[in-house]
Amino acid sequence: MNDGAPQLSWAPSELEVQRQTYRRRASVRSVVIAFGSTLIFAVVVAVVLVKTPGWANVRESFFNVDIAVESFPAILDGLWLNIRVLFFSAIGVAIVGTLLAVTRSLRGPVFFPLRALATIYTDLFRGVPVLIVLFLVGFGVPALDIFPRLPAAVWGTVAITLCYSAYVAEVLRAGMEAVHPSQRIAARSLGLSHVETLRVVVIPQGLRKVIPALMNDFVSMQKDVGLISVLGAVDAIRAAQISVASTFNFTPYVLAGLLFVALAFPMIRLTDHVSARMARREQSGGTV
């Protein structure tokens, strides 16, 4: 540009061409190294596993293909129940969790009892193991004899909803508190009420901040719906258990486990993707 002539189009300089060549070579080298080390690792694991003295027995009782094929339909049927329980629990959790989070953020002495109840609820249900809630709800509530006879899966859904609502409420509340107070002040200055400010300004922004955390809770819920088997509902785990009892072989458990992983996998990847995208946006193009 020293001669004052306008530069019409950009062509990479000698220096940039050198840098690009270097980077290309470096990335080829790292792909080769990654591939090689993965291969070596896999071979070592396989060899060590096969060389163990009990491998033949383990392969027979945990990875028996015939038994896997035989038990597959029943386990898949059971998984369908898990998926339905998951669907309804997720809806329940979204509703109850939001109500709890909003209740905990209400101001004013009138709401003190509600606020206190919501606080006790979230403390309690985050502390109690899911299994115990399942037993109490699944066996205790029907024993009251005020509800018609309902399938165990329904009580399982209720128990899962009770537990996860407490977690989700806390995540939502954290998101709402992460919204800068100046946003609240701006909304109130326009004349919006406290509740309206929550609804149109705080919750939409807070929700965005905690989407990865919520998706993570959902992933966790996807596997915990398997716990309803303790109530006798014939879900994937229960179906596997029945099959194990008749064949004296653990392969159905492995199969059920793999199916749960397959169920959760898309959500796990999506969570990673969303988190990465949000991080990218907040770095606004930076590379650190």
Place this chain on the structure above:
Amino acid sequence: MSVLELRNVWKRFGEVEVLKGVDLTLDEHDVVVLIGASGSGKSTLLRTINLIEQVDDGQVILSGDDITDPTTNVDKARARIGVVFQQFNLFPHMKVIDNVTLAARRVHKWPAEEARNKGVALLEKFGLGAKVDEYSDRLSGGQQQRVAIVRAIMTDPELLLLDEITSALDPMLVGEVLDLVRDLKSGGSTMLIATHEMSFARTVADRIVFMHGGRILETGTPEKIFTSPECPETQEFLARLMRR
């Protein structure tokens, strides 16, 4: 009847007395500019008028209504006052038009179409016609602040409070925002403005109010305050600004 009347307004934060008995009256179409060092109480005064801070004593009277009365509906009172903040405080999850029409739709219950029409008209009037459907965080600081001003004047509030609205902007963008405020003045808005822009204060103010240590020490026309201030504190404050 005056649009705003402050009577003996006190405000403490813990042990610190931030406002020590402020009296101030704005009649319709008055443009009053608050000047004074940081910490003199300008922002707090604006926040008490808007009921973001509760006064510890005294009264804020808006067009004859004592809005510091505990029976006041604060939401209704706030809806009658437009506020513009130093940091714009636009809602980043909403489009420009939704920012501007939010109060009209939600608080004043205008039909959606009427709100949108007026919002678009105002945005076009102030050179923001191309930004109607943009998200607010895509705009430059000056554009954001102009959107914030449009949001504040959308429902024709009785009073406008502008709290150091150019302090977060670089000098190139200050001009466009201040031009808009001059337009509002010629449109007859009643405004109470806190600022550090003395040249702007001089051209836009009907009256300058000098605050120091939570009190109003001196009030007068821009000519009087800037050429022959009476208080030693005012003289020192202005002298320091000149020396910069």
